[in-house]
Amino acid sequence: LFLKSASLNPGNYVAYENAAICYFNMKQWQKSITYFNKVLATKQSVNGKPEYFKGVALYNLGQKDAGCTNLKAALAKGWKDAETIINANCK
Numbered sequence: 049l050f051l052k053s054a055s056l057n058p059g060n061y062v063a064y065e066n067a068a069i070c071y072f073n074m075k076q077w078q079k080s081i082t083y084f085n086k087v088l089a090t091k092q093s094v095n096g097k098p099e100y101f102k103g104v105a106l107y108n109l110g111q112k113d114a115g116c117t118n119l120k121a122a123l124a125k126g127w128k129d130a131e132t133i134i135n136a137n138c139k
Contacts (some may be wrong), residue, residue: 059138061090065098077105096127103130107137 050070054063073098084102087093103118118136123130 059090061087061092067095068098069101072105074099075108077109077135080105083106094125096122096125096130099125100127100130104133107133112137 050063052066054060054067057063064083064086068080068087071077071080071083079101084098084105087098088102099118100122103115103122105115106112106118107115109115116134117139119130119134123134
């Protein structure tokens with residue numbers, strides 16, 4: 049339903065973000081990344097949330113460096129949950 053909503057209003061990143069989080073929660077990491085990329089392409093999200101979840105998804109796919117890069121971007125935008133993961137896994 050989130051994807052249907054996004055197709056009706058493609059400029060609204062929130063529907064894509066919600067779809068991405070659904071895929072993330074189902075551990076469908078690559079699909080979640082696809083939709084987090086759509087969110088990031090809009091350049092409307094400023095809170096670090098899509099960078100955080102994309103970073104965790106990448107990390108779960110074994111792409112540690114890319115995951116850490118996204119987690120650091122999330123922290124720079126103020127997403128505080130990223131700090132714990134960065135401290136534990138990104139050295």
